[in-house]
Each structure stands twice: as structure tokens, then as C-alpha cells.
Amino acid sequence: MIFLKRQLPLLITFVTGIVFAAQYYVPHPASEEMLTSVTKWLQIIGGFALILGVTSLFHIHAVKIRRKEPGWGYSFVLYAGMLGTIVIGLWGNGKEVTNGTMTAFGWIYNFMMVPLQGTMFAILAFFIASAAYRSFRARSREAAVLLAAAIIVMTGRVPLGEYLIPLSGDLTQWILNVLNASVRRAILIGISLGAVALSLKIIFGIERSYLGGGKE
Amino acid sequence: MSFAERMLQIDRRIIFLVIGLCTLIPLFYPVGLAIKVGPEVRGVYNYIESLPEGSVFLLSLDFDPASKPELYPQAVALLRHAFKKNLRVIGMTLWLPGTGMANEVITRVAEEMGKEAGKDYVFLGWSPGGSSVIINMGQDLYKAFPTDYNNQPTKDLAVLKDVKTLRDVSYVVSLAAGSTGIESWYVFGKDKYKFELGGGCTGVIAPGLYPLLRSGQINGLIGGLRGAAEYEVLIGQKGRAVAGMDAQSATHVAIIILVMLCNTFYLMLRKGQRRAGQA
Amino acid sequence: MPFDILFGAWVATGLTLFIFTFLYKDNPLFKLAEHLYVGVSVGYTIVKAYDTVVIRLIYEPMVKQGDWSLLIPLGIGSLMLARYVPKATWLSRIAFAFIVGVGSGLAIPRVISSFILKQVEDTVRPLVSIVGGSPSFTFSLLDPASNLNAVILLVGVVSVLFYFFFSIEHHGPVRIAAHTGIIFLMIAFGAAFGYTVMARMSLLIGRLTDLIEYAEPRYGRASLWLIAATVALLAAWSVKQRRQPAPPTE
Numbered sequence: 094m095i096f097l098k099r100q101l102p103l104l105i106t107f108v109t110g111i112v113f114a115a116q117y118y119v120p121h122p123a124s125e126e127m128l129t130s131v132t133k134w135l136q137i138i139g140g141f142a143l144i145l146g147v148t149s150l151f152h153i154h155a156v157k158i159r160r161k162e163p164g165w166g167y168s169f170v171l172y173a174g175m176l177g178t179i180v181i182g183l184w185g186n187g188k189e190v191t192n193g194t195m196t197a198f199g200w201i202y203n204f205m206m207v208p209l210q211g212t213m214f215a216i217l218a219f220f221i222a223s224a225a226y227r228s229f230r231a232r233s234r235e236a237a238v239l240l241a242a243a244i245i246v247m248t249g250r251v252p253l254g255e256y257l258i259p260l261s262g263d264l265t266q267w268i269l270n271v272l273n274a275s276v277r278r279a280i281l282i283g284i285s286l287g288a289v290a291l292s293l294k295i296i297f298g299i300e301r302s303y304l305g306g307g308k309e
Numbered sequence: 310m311s312f313a314e315r316m317l318q319i320d321r322r323i324i325f326l327v328i329g330l331c332t333l334i335p336l337f338y339p340v341g342l343a344i345k346v347g348p349e350v351r352g353v354y355n356y357i358e359s360l361p362e363g364s365v366f367l368l369s370l371d372f373d374p375a376s377k378p379e380l381y382p383q384a385v386a387l388l389r390h391a392f393k394k395n396l397r398v399i400g401m402t403l404w405l406p407g408t409g410m411a412n413e414v415i416t417r418v419a420e421e422m423g424k425e426a427g428k429d430y431v432f433l434g435w436s437p438g439g440s441s442v443i444i445n446m447g448q449d450l451y452k453a454f455p456t457d458y459n460n461q462p463t464k465d466l467a468v469l470k471d472v473k474t475l476r477d478v479s480y481v482v483s484l485a486a487g488s489t490g491i492e493s494w495y496v497f498g499k500d501k502y503k504f505e506l507g508g509g510c511t512g513v514i515a516p517g518l519y520p521l522l523r524s525g526q527i528n529g530l531i532g533g534l535r536g537a538a539e540y541e542v543l544i545g546q547k548g549r550a551v552a553g554m555d556a557q558s559a560t561h562v563a564i565i566i567l568v569m570l571c572n573t574f575y576l577m578l579r580k581g582q583r584r585a586g587q588a
Numbered sequence: 589m590p591f592d593i594l595f596g597a598w599v600a601t602g603l604t605l606f607i608f609t610f611l612y613k614d615n616p617l618f619k620l621a622e623h624l625y626v627g628v629s630v631g632y633t634i635v636k637a638y639d640t641v642v643i644r645l646i647y648e649p650m651v652k653q654g655d656w657s658l659l660i661p662l663g664i665g666s667l668m669l670a671r672y673v674p675k676a677t678w679l680s681r682i683a684f685a686f687i688v689g690v691g692s693g694l695a696i697p698r699v700i701s702s703f704i705l706k707q708v709e710d711t712v713r714p715l716v717s718i719v720g721g722s723p724s725f726t727f728s729l730l731d732p733a734s735n736l737n738a739v740i741l742l743v744g745v746v747s748v749l750f751y752f753f754f755s756i757e758h759h760g761p762v763r764i765a766a767h768t769g770i771i772f773l774m775i776a777f778g779a780a781f782g783y784t785v786m787a788r789m790s791l792l793i794g795r796l797t798d799l800i801e802y803a804e805p806r807y808g809r810a811s812l813w814l815i816a817a818t819v820a821l822l823a824a825w826s827v828k829q830r831r832q833p834a835p836p837t838e
Contacts, residue, residue, distance in 0.1 A: 098678040102685035109686060113693025117501075129448035131690060132441040134661035136453070138687060139437030140641030141665030143405075147630050148672070167623040174627025179634050187639025188458075189409040190416070195592065198635065202409040204596030205603060206632055207374040209625035210406070211795055212607040214375040218560070218792035219611055221785055222328045223321040226567040230575045235774045240572070242778025243785075244565055250535050250786055252342035253558030262345060263730055268779050270732040274519040275744025276776035278707050281520055282745075283752055285703035292692035303688045304681045305671075325611050332789070332796050378794020379787060405636050406629065435640060444694065455649050496702045497694070512787030516780045523732060523741075524710035526702070533783070534790035553793040560789040 103298045110296030177201075242268060313577040316570070324567065331563040335555035344554060349522060350539040352529025353507040356480060357390050364479035365472055366396040367504075369494065370414070372486035373406035376511050380484045382537035382550035383509040384414045387482060390544045392422035397468050398430040399478070401454070403442060403489050408435040412458055426459070428467045434458035439489045440497040447475040447502040475502040484509040484531075491518060495526050509536065589806055601802045601810045604795060605818040615825055617818065711745050713738045744772045 113131070116124050154168035182198040185191070189199030231237040248254030249265025294300035357366070368387060372380045391398050400415040402408055415432045424430055433454040436442045445453035450473060451464050463469055471477060481504050483494045491508035499506045505528055510518060512533030521527045531540055534557060537550035606621035646662060649655040664686055670679035715738055716723045726734040750762075751769030758766045803811035 102681040105682060105685040106689035109689030110693040113690050114696045117697035125448065129452060132445040133452055135441035135690065136436050136438035136445060137641060137645050137661035138665045140637050141668045143437060143633060143637045145668055147633060150630060167619050170620055171623040171627035174624045175631040178628050178631025182635030187635045189412060199409060200592055200596055201628060202632060204600040206628045207410065208600040208604045209621060210374040211377055212604045213625060215791040215795040216607060216610060218788040219325040219328055221788045222564055222567060223324045225564055226324055226571045229568050229571060231572055235770055238771055238774040239778040242775040243781040246779045246782025247561045247565055247785055251558040251561045252344050252554055253562060255345060256342055267729050268775060269516060269519055271737045271740050272744060272772060273516050273776045273779045274523050275741045276748050276772050277517050278520040278711060279745045279748035281703050282707055283749065285699050288699055289696055292696050295688055295692045303684055332792055336796060336800055379790045405633055408636055435636060437641060456644055496698045500698055500702045512783040512790065516783050520707055524706050526706060533786055549797065556793045557789055564785055
């Protein structure tokens with residue numbers, strides 16, 4: 094039983110990891126067929142992962158409602174929104190539009206979800222402006238460099254800035270294409286090396302946190 | 310409390326009001342300043358322009374409603390261009406919350422350009438798995454999407470005739486709001502299946518994509534609302550992006566002024582503190 | 589104007605304004621809209637996942653086309669759900685092991701090829717060009733492919749990598765290299781901030797453009813009426829808050 098619980102998952106990770114890393118270099122039809130099938134499987138398994146993601150949310154708010162914790166009424170709104178959307182969505186076969194006509198599910202999407210999500214992120218515009226005013230100060234030479242680069246890019250990426258200071262557009266291009274690109278490239282190389290190292294650690298069973306807790 | 314200190318601690322709602330007004334006023338009274346087109350956006354435009362009629366163009370709308378103001382105008386401009394060039398258009402998304410929006414934009418622009426579903430364009434919809442969807446499409450497009458968004462078998466669609474894998478696609482453009490987008494399309498798609506790749510993205514992720522642009526891994530990049538405005542200028546059909554550019558200018562200038570004021574007050578405060586320290 | 593569109597415009601405007609009330613302070617209108625947003629989004633996700641995965645990816649290929657091999661991912665996916673059965677939690681490890689193993693295997697060669705080799709290749713370009721048999725050096729800053737820019741790019745990449753990777757004490761030339769890396773980083777962060785401001789402002793422009801559209805007579809001037817109603821509700825809530833007795837202090 095210990096083999097099934099402990100060694101088998103590590104063995105599966107090791108074998109699948111090695112096989113699919115090697116597959117990249119073996120363009121044999123059988124190898125390609127295997128890649129086709131398994132990536133198809135991953136699509137389906139990805140759907141189950143989504144279910145896992147949302148169930149914890151179900152649980153948290155169900156507990157809030159059951160215990161009538163402060164703000165439980167909002168959890169009730171959340172549940173009502175969710176169940177209402179599910180019922181209407183399944184009734185409309187999960188389609189926002191059928192035969193060129195908007196369904197009730199499409200209505201919820203277009204007039205509730207889209208504006209709500211859009212506005213949630215739009216209010217960040219106000220907070221970024223406030224944060225810029227409060228904390229964007231040239232406290233050191235490095236901070237002054239950051240400040241100058243930000244001002245140049247903000248100027249050079251809008252028509253008014255380019256009109257007032259014609260050089261700002263070209264300067265912004267240079268900053269983005271050369272200075273910014275070099276830093277982003279170094280970060281990309283660094284992150285990629287880290288990702289490859291982590292993947293190798295996972296394949297060889299050194300990194301096991303993805304297996305989570307639970308009884309052995 | 311000194312003047313500088315008072316100014317540095319003003320109610321943040323005053324700043325909110327300034328930003329709100331700077332956005333609203335230009336939307337009501339637009340000036341229409343000229344928009345210069347950069348080489349990044351021109352890269353995407355020129356490639357679509359060079360494609361012969363009937364070439365397969367795949368537009369992956371990898372964003373959700375949170376990024377709609379930036380990426381929706383890009384999608385409209387790109388689709389108008391592709392339909393005008395009589396390309397065969399395949400639409401899809403790797404982002405579940407963006408499915409309805411992606412379907413809406415493709416259908417709307419296709420109707421506007423007099424195109425027919427299944428013959429001139431198809432919307433494949435969303436599929437879970439991100440990178441594995443791309444690989445699966447590279448291996449067998451009909452297997453990755455057995456049916457389109459309207460449950461029509463993809464094998465029977467005229468628009469997908471002879472498009473068995475991503476190798477048969479002439480140009481892919483991913484409009485991305487995160488890493489499941491342009492980067493994924495390169496790593497799991499172009500790297501092996503060798504199609505040409507372009508990108509459109511939100512302003513937040515744009516600077517991070519310049520290394521791919523420089524190395525030629527993507528042949529163009531439409532960055533944020535400004536990028537969309539540049540594309541609208543190139544196709545000669547001004548839309549929401551161009552209309553928003555004056556407000557964009559005003560808010561940027563407002564923030565630059567706020568930052569300068571903040572630093573002026575900060576320097577005044579520091580000077581005052583130094584003087585007090587010497588006394 | 590069809591009723592569903594008109595009603596939709598009023599609902600969208602109302603919910604947008606409820607979220608904007610957060611700019612005044614956290615309040616019940618915002619919380620209502622916030623929770624509704626989460627609920628609707630989760631509901632949408634579940635419906636789409638059901639329609640795509642269960643119907644389009646499993647039911648139709650399996651039942652209509654007889655592709656029974658799909659029972660394998662169905663089984664692996666079901667194992668993931670064993671996480672909720674205390675005595676069978678360990679079964680979910682098998683599913684995670686498969687996903688993580690395949691994912692790692694697929695990623696390693698592709699990431700090396702795309703993000704390491706290709707990026708290094710473009711960094712180590714010839715620093716001097718050969719034109720007509722003799723070496724030449726182009727100084728144009730505006731041309732990203734000029735020799736000067738190639739040198740700057742190389743210095744930037746190396747110094748930033750140096751700053752991140754070498755944890756030895758920064759003295760002498762090491763200090764200069766690391767400090768150069770910091771300056772490059774600051775410029776990139778500044779550019780990122782500038783672009784982030786641009787992105788956030790674009791989102792606000794998008795929402796306000798919608799509100800302006802919904803203020804038109806064809807939508808019954810929804811924005812104007814609902815701004816008045818939202819401000820009134822917010823004012824009433826504010827007054828009620830002020831009238832409530834303050835909590836006793838120790």
C-alpha cells in the first residue's frame with residue numbers, strides 16, 4: 094500500500110517527465126501520436142482542475158452562511174449569483190448566442206460579468222495615480238533614474254507627449270527596445286533556468302510539494 | 310504642519326477627482342492629436358498585408374473582460390484588416406472568461422464585413438489546458454476542437470479545408486493579457502510548428518515581450534490601447550482606440566504633473582528638515 | 589431599442605457605479621456588486637467548463653464518434669476529485685503526478701529552446717559589422733540592430749544577470765557590474781511603471797466610454813439617473829453610519 098501511496102506517484106512523474114522531454118527530440122509517427130493523445134487528455138483533465146479550483150470558494154461561503162458570520166448576506170448574494178448563472182447557463186446549453194440571438198446566459202455575461210470585471214480593474218487607475226503622488230519620490234539616485242524613465246515612457250506613449258516633446262517618442266522606443274529589452278531578457282533567461290531546474294527536480298523526485306499533504 | 314507636508318497628505322479623493330475629470334473631459338471634447346505609428350505595430354500590419362487571399366489567419370483572443378478596453382479594439386482592427394484581405398479567419402480563446410466576448414467580436418466584425426460563418430471564418434471557442442491545447446492543435450486541429458463554438462464538426466467546415474494542424478496556418482496573432490498567450494503560443498506552438506507569430510497585448514505585459522520582439526520570435530507587437538489606435542490609423546478605420554487617445558494623453562500628463570508636484574513638495578520638506586537640523 | 593438591451597444597459601450602468609463607489613470608501617453597494625461579480629464569474633466558469641469539457645470534449649467524441657480512449661483522462665480527472673474523500677485523498681496524487689510529470693517533460697526542451705537558446709543567440713550578436721570587407725561600427729541609437737545598441741544590450745543582459753546570480757561581496761569591478769545592473773533594472777522598472785499607468789488609464793477610459801454611451805437618450809439616460817440614485821444611496825448610508833453610536837472605548 095505504501096508503494097501505491099508514496100512511490101507510485103513519484104514513479105509516474107519520473108516516467109512521464111522523461112518520456113515527454115525525450116519526445117521533443119523523437120519525431121517518429123508513434124511518438125507524435127502519443128503526444129497528440131496525451132495533450133488531448135490534458136485538455137480534459139484541465140477541466141477537472143477547474144472544478145477543484147471553484148469548490149473551495151463554495152465551501153468558504155457555505156460556512157459563512159451556515160454560521161451567519163458577519164457579512165453572510167453578501168455570501169448569499171454570491172451564491173444566488175452563482176446558482177442563477179448556472180441554472181440559466183445550463184438551460185441555454187452554455188451558449189451566449191444561439192442563431193444570432195442573445196440568450197439569457199449571454200445577457201448575464203454581457204451586462205453583468207463584463208462590466209463588473211471591467212470596472213473592478215478600472216478603479217485601479219485611481220489608485221495608481223494616488224500611489225504615484227504619494228510614493229513616487231526621488232529618494233535616491235536609483236529612484237531618480239526609475240522616475241525619469243517612467244516619465245519619459247509616459248510622455249512618449251501618448252500623442253500629446255510626442256507633440257509637446259517630439260524627442261520623447263524616439264527616446265521611449267530606445268528605452269523599450271534596448272534598455273528594457275536587455276533587462277527583460279536577463280530576467281527571462283533567469284526565470285527559464287529556474288523553471289527548467291524546478292522541472293528536473295520534480296521529475297527526479299527532489300521536489301515533491303505538488304503531491305500535497307493528506308494521509309499517507 | 311508645513312505647506313509641503315499638508316500638500317503631501319491631501320485627501321486621495323482629490324486625486325481621484327482630477328483623474329476622473331482628465332478622463333471625462335477629453336472624451337466629451339476630443340482634440341484628435343496625430344498618432345504616430347511605431348515599427349512594432351507596423352510589423353503585424355505589414356505581414357497581414359503581405360498574405361495572399363485565402364491564407365489562414367488564426368486570432369487567439371487570450372484575455373478576459375478585465376482587459377476589454379485595451380484588447381477588444383485591437384481585435385476589431387485586426388479582424389477588419391484580415392476580412393478586408395479576404396483571409397480565412399480562425400478565432401479562439403485560451404481564457405475561459407473571454408469566450409462570450411471573443412465570439413461576439415468575431416461575429417460582429419464578420420457581419421459588418423459581409424462574411425459567412427463556416428465559409429469565411431470560424432470561432433472555435435475555448436478549451437481548457439492552455440499550453441496543451443496549443444500542442445494538440447499543432448498535432449491535430451480537428452482533435453483539439455472536434456466541434457466549433459456552435460457545435461458544428463470542424464472537419465466539415467469549408468474555412469478549415471486543408472487546415473489539419475497549426476503547420477497549415479499562415480499567421481497566428483495572440484491578443485494576450487497574461488503569460489497564457491503570446492509566450493505560450495511561441496513556446497508550445499511556433500517553436501515546433503513553424504508558423505509566423507505576432508502579438509497584441511495589454512500595456513502591463515508589453516515591456517516583458519520586447520525580448521521576443523528583438524529576437525524575431527514574434528514579428529510585431531501591438532501594445533495596449535495606444536497600439537490599437539496605431540492599428541486603426543493603419544487600416545484607416547478610426548474606432549474606440551483613437552477616440553480614447555486624447556483621454557490617455559490627458560491622464561498621463563496629469564500623472565506626470567502629480568509626480569512632479571509630489572517631488573517638489575518632498576524636496577521642500579527635506580530642505581526644511583535640513584534647515585531645522587542645522588538650527 | 590429591444591427591452592433586454594435597454595434593461596441590460598441599466599443593470600450594467602448600475603453595477604459599474606456600485607463598484608466606483610469604492611472610491612469614496614468601502615460600502616454595502618460595493619460589497620454587493622463585488623460578491624455578485626464573484627458569484628456570476630464562478631457560475632459562468634462552471635457552465636462553460638461543463639459545456640466544453642463534458643459535452644464537446646467527452647460526450648460527443650466518445651458517444652457520437654466512439655472514441656473510448658477518452659475514458660483514460662476521465663479516470664485521471666476523477667482521481668483528482670478524490671481529494672475530497674478523506675480516506676482516498678492519496679488517489680489524487682496519481683492524477684497530480686501525471687499532470688506535473690507530463691507538464692515538466694513538455695516544458696523542459698521547449699523552454700530551453702525558446703527562452704534560453706534563442707535569447708542568448710540574439711544577445712551574442714557580432715559587435716562589429718563587416719561592410720565591403722572592412723569592419724564598421726554603427727552608432728544609431730534609433731536602429732535597434734545597430735552595433736552600439738548591440739553593445740548596450742549585451743552590457744545590460746550581463747550586468748543584470750551578474751547582479752542576480754553573484755552573491756559574492758560587491759567590491760571593485762564586481763561592484764561596478766552589479767551597480768550597472770541596478771541602473772538597467774531601474775530603467776526597466778520605470779518603463780514598466782509608465783506602461784502600467786497607460787494600461788490602467790485605458791481600462792478607466794473604456795468604462796467611462798460605456799457610461800457616456802449609456803447616458804444617451806436611446807438608453808433612457810441610464811447613467812445620469814443611476815449616478816443620482818447611487819449618490820443618494822451612498823449619502824443615506826453615510827448619514828446612517830454617522831448617526832450610529834461609536835463603539836465604546838476602553
